[in-house]
């Protein structure tokens with residue numbers, strides 16, 4: 020499946036028991052010798068009464084992570100297409116907290132993504148000693164450059180940088196250096212944001228564990244929220260990513276971000292052991 024070209028292998032772990040090793044996930048995600056995807060998504064039975072499903076996310080490098088926004092839309096569509104539930108609003112339990120996708124008309128899915136968090140310890144981000152509790156512009160030393168970043172979590176960790184033009188942004192060179200920066204203990208997803216207007220932006224994301232992808236839902240939420248907190252965006256914004264457009268809405272601190280976009284099934288198959 021894919022959400023704006025951010026692509027997934029989605030597996031039903033409700034009707035069958037699925038235990039994948041890191042090596043098996045990497046093999047599945049391999050674009051030359053496997054199926055090929057940015058993330059493997061596994062839906063399992065809920066662990067507690069409030070959730071409909073447990074939604075697990077594995078990056079192409081095999082690491083299990085907290086959240087995936089485009090994946091949440093695809094997982095919700097998968098639930099319906101596979102007849103796992105007929106609810107149009109679902110409650111997914113993730114490592115990053117609850118996520119609530121809602122199927123809309125016309126193939127779009129809106130996801131309540133959770134409340135963004137700027138608290139360094141919860142990102143986790145080691146802030147400079149003299150930084151205020153919730154700084155939106157941290158100086159980050161990368162080689163001989165001092166970059167200004169926003170650090171925040173939307174379940175998973177993100178760094179956001181403002182750039183004048185995403186087309187010429189150094190995503191492939193700075194992305195991996197920031198992803199593995201010592202100040203981010205669990206590594207980080209890196210968004211390069213070009214603000215086009217108060218309701219319009221352009222974004223490229225170098226994803227932790229997957230490299231640059233055609234779209235990143237949590238990355239879009241993080242860049243949008245950073246843009247709002249910088250005073251550059253209104254409460255509703257359209258972000259253009261290489262794979263297409265995501266719609267975002269946020270009522271402000273302490274409230275969840277809403278992400279809307281498509282979710283598409285490409286093909287189905289059976290994995291032999």
Ligand SMILES: N[C@@H](CCC[C@H](N)C(=O)O)C(=O)O
Nearest residue numbers: 087088089175227235236237
């Ligand atoms: N593509 C995703 C994010 C997937 C997880 C991310 N790479 C991480 O390691 O946190 C999205 O759409 O949000």
